Amino acid sequence: MAKKSKSEQSSTTMTDVEWVIMNVVWEQEPCAAGTVQEALDESHGWAYSTVKTTMDRMVTKGLLTRKAIRNLNLFSSAISPDKARRSELKRLLRRAFNGALTPMLQFLVEEEELGPEEIQQLRALIRQADRKSG
């Protein structure tokens, strides 16, 4: 069996640590590893090398880009928050809801505690979507 080509990753699957880091990058890009480490120090307390190693791997995976300036590595995101979110959602859909969107929405509405406010907001969202597409 031919090994999968790997030239294109585009799968955009991020691990937990990668998500945490990516969220910071999206806010601060372009940014150095140290910046990210500091931003996450309180909440996670990771060593500089932990953050740096992960970011290096993310470059390899095509999740981040790196631009070296003098002695500094500036990282930027290679995928948008929306793309990452969509990708993650798709994965969840596939794994947990057999790929069907409506059952997931149903689950969210029924099982997850949707408070009255959230229901209102959702109604508004639907109105908008409906207006746009209908």
Place this chain on the structure above:
Amino acid sequence: MAKKSKSEQSSTTMTDVEWVIMNVVWEQEPCAAGTVQEALDESHGWAYSTVKTTMDRMVTKGLLTRKAIRNLNLFSSAISPDKARRSELKRLLRRAFNGALTPMLQFLVEEEELGPEEIQQLRALIRQADRKSG
């Protein structure tokens, strides 16, 4: 730092392979590893030992239970589909939407192509939820 107690897992985080297997178990439980392997043969082509090993690990993790009858291992799920889904959803929420439900709903409604039918269904779901909770 005290190593995490591990006595209770309850984190219910499943890997990709585990989800695939779990979906079969939910449909056929109690069932033997061979049954699961056969059910997934066409779609995934995994070896018996692959399925078996994974299911053994799932028992260790508390995702499945095992009951031996004669020479047979009958596996059953230890968590419900709903619990697993909720857990997966929560994880997605946390990672990709900073834990906030509404933005995720917004994303689903706006970014994901919600067709007219789906919008109708969603409306109905909301009506029901609203009636029940309000």
Place this chain on the structure above:
DNA sequence: TTGACGTCACTACAAATGTAGTGTAATAAT
């Protein structure tokens, strides 16, 4: 020009994951 300090590139390593082989023991068919 000499430190102090930040940053880099490398290396390391245990645990989790994906995937499977194998010898052996139980069962079923003859």
Place this chain on the structure above:
DNA sequence: ATTATTACACTACATTTGTAGTGACGTCAA
């Protein structure tokens, strides 16, 4: 009983993930 078939328990192993240490090197202030 003998054989063919199953299923079992174990072991194995490459990757990926989580997390970090280290020595070298660039930079900036004294």
